[in-house]
Amino acid sequence: MAILLLLALIMTSSSWAPGLVLDICGLSVDWVxxxxxxxxxxxxxxxLRLGLTGFRDHLISTGRTRxxxxxxxxRRITLGLAESASKIPAMAMRSDSNPVPLFLRHLPELFGLLSQPDQGMGPFGPYMNGPIFEVTDPWLRSWLDALAFSLSGVEAADTPASAMAYVLFDMHREGGTLDYPRGGMGSIVDELVRGIGGVELRKKVDEIVLEEGGERVEGVMVGGQLVRAKEGVICNAPIWELPGLLEGQTKTEELSDFLEVAKATPFTRSYLHLHVVLNSTGLDMSSLRPHYTVFDKGLVGDSEHVVGDSNMIAVSNPCVLDPDLSEDGTIMMHAYCCGNEDYDIWEGWQGGGDRVGYEALKRERAECLxxxxxxxxxxxxxxxxxxxxxxxxxxxxxxxxxxKGTYGATPSGLLKNGDTPVEGLVLCGDSVFPGIGVPSVALTGAAAANGLVTWWKQLQSY
Ligand SMILES: Cc1cc2nc3c(=O)[nH]c(=O)nc-3n(C[C@H](O)[C@H](O)[C@H](O)COP(=O)(O)OP(=O)(O)OC[C@H]3O[C@@H](n4cnc5c(N)ncnc54)[C@H](O)[C@@H]3O)c2cc1C
Incomplete structure (x- = not known):
């Protein structure tokens, strides 16, 4: 169990996983x-300026001494946790949590990690509300909630302590930066498709097929054809899709139990989006930022206020970094309520019907955007x-x-690793710890791939 939790901590901390995965595949993206x-x-x-002093300077200039x-x-009490974990590369991970690569190549770093207080493995609550530490300043509490929410879709106290420790470390270290992939997120996908080759896009997997008895995976059904698996099947479909993908298959008791748990995985709320193209004539682009966090009803308040209905809004303004994204004389922007829009409000509008009413509701709800x-x-x-x-x-x-339009599973519902009761079927993506976010899912993807090869071959790959 200790090893499993340790792996979880390392996985949370490896924020550079997407770059690492691209490097190992010999691929590259133009990061800005x-x-x-x-x-x-x-x-x-x-x-919010990243690096050693930016955030501290803001607190000083606004008189927020406490x-x-x-x-x-x-930062002081969580530094050891974040720093020692960050020294172990994502490629040491395996979806089956086999610790051999870690023992063989990263023993000193492992000892560093084992010397950390084990409370860091649980939620951040004890660092917010005691007994480890108590954040009493209302502004800082709200800020931590906002930061955690964009990371995990839940407030700070319920976000994994290891994830919060790493963010506090990584954002405020010397040389800390953010990276934008030129061309947008699609450029990462395009590069992976180019490098891997043989990727079939826009094809739905109708079924994951198991061998007789249901103990081993055979392949996947796509468009009525069975694609046989040589090594196994790695599935990153959101966890709630899995029972449907295995519906017609003979299942072992263990698999049936696993799917019951999968079906009941708790999830975060949904999204509301506004994409616009704007005429940029006369706009001072140099005064605009690549992205913004907007608090429609203000930042300070209890958690319910900060992460509550339509309050925290992200505005992405990529043309500041990448003017070629939009036609001359225009910019494109994307404003969205990140995981704070209730699906229930919308569920009744499924399947067409009153189109005018649906459009009116969209306009009404998008006012905040x-x-x-x-x-x-x-x-x-x-x-x-x-x-x-x-x-x-x-x-x-x-x-x-x-x-249900969810952002992803809540931290309490995440699978500990990508292992399943079916031999050769491995899961990855944001339903597996550490959960939501491109770095996390790149990491679970790497762990899943490693899980299909021997630890010896894994060690040779990085
Ligand atoms: C608006 C927005 C902004 C975000 N911003 C950031 C950010 O700035 N930084 C960050 O790190 N993260 C960000 N995230 C979160 C990040 O995008 C997700 O956590 C991540 O994409 C999840 O990856 P995944 O592979 O688990 O799932 P997905 O990206 O959802 O991929 C799963 C794929 O499986 C496909 N699929 C499902 N069922 C089947 C089937 N039967 N057959 C074939 N395919 C199937 C789906 O269509 C989908 O393409 C953002 C998310 C959103 C929505």
Missing amino acids: PYESWGVLGDGEPWD ALEEFDEL WRSIEKVVGEDARSRVVAEYIGSPLTHRRFLTRH
């Missing part, structure tokens, strides 16, 4: 680094519209194949 993002709706607009003291102390874009661009934002698309949780569910 940037050092700050804008925060709006928390008093005067401010920039927040500063508590922030420094939090328009307000955010106005905060960024100025009050004339709506008069600049060239194109506008509102996406509801139903849109999110449909296009991203996301159960």
